[in-house]
Amino acid sequence: MSGLFTSPWTWAIAGLALCMLETMAPGVFMLWVGLAAFANALLLLVAIPLSVEWLLMTFCGFTIVSVLIGRRIYGARDVSHDAPFLNRRAEALVGRQTQLQAAIENGVGMARIDDTVWRVAGPDLPEGTRVKIVGMTADGTMLRIEPA
Numbered sequence: 345m346s347g348l349f350t351s352p353w354t355w356a357i358a359g360l361a362l363c364m365l366e367t368m369a370p371g372v373f374m375l376w377v378g379l380a381a382f383a384n385a386l387l388l389l390v391a392i393p394l395s396v397e398w399l400l401m402t403f404c405g406f407t408i409v410s411v412l413i414g415r416r417i418y419g420a421r422d423v424s425h426d427a428p429f430l431n432r433r434a435e436a437l438v439g440r441q442t443q444l445q446a447a448i449e450n451g452v453g454m455a456r457i458d459d460t461v462w463r464v465a466g467p468d469l470p471e472g473t474r475v476k477i478v479g480m481t482a483d484g485t486m487l488r489i490e491p492a
Contacts, residue, residue: 349396355385355403376414380406434462434487437477441492447471448489455489464489 348354362378383406384399394402437457445461446454448469455464455475465481466489475489 349399350388350393352385352388355381355388355399359385372414372418373411376410377407380410383410434480434484437462437487438479439477441474441476444469444471444473444475452486455487462487466490 359378359381362374362381366372366374366378380403384403387402388394388399440457442455442457444453444464445456448464448466451465451468453464453466453469453471454461456462457477463486464475464477465486466475469475469491474492476492477487478490479488480486481488
């Protein structure tokens with residue numbers, strides 16, 4: 345069994361399997377562990393044969409180093425601002441102007457914005473009136489508008 349762990353092919357196949365696992369369950373973590381396994385395979389190809397214990401320790405060391413390098417590369421990105429209105433489409437519409445598609449009667453009407461018809465709330469206005477989106481209703485189901 346120890347001969348299996350001391351073969352560079354075992355570590356190369358493990359590295360390939362871990363990198364392939366990354367494509368099935370993306371999260372940019374298994375990639376670095378896979379690269380550590382490749383580093384262990386390379387170590388076995390160029391260095392003197394090592395015992396199983398030393399190979400496992402070098403694998404752990406390579407894993408820590410590769411994960412730290414990965415964090416330095418990908419951890420520096422601030423993903424919180426890549427799409428600030430993701431899943432908050434109505435908030436992205438605040439400040440835009442459009443025309444009423446249906447008159448606002450009793451405080452409720454309809455307006456087309458891009459490819460979507462939204463329910464709007466505001467003062468009673470006739471169809472075709474130019475309006476400005478100023479926010480959302482308290483329950484979050486309609487856009488609040490005012491005449492532009």
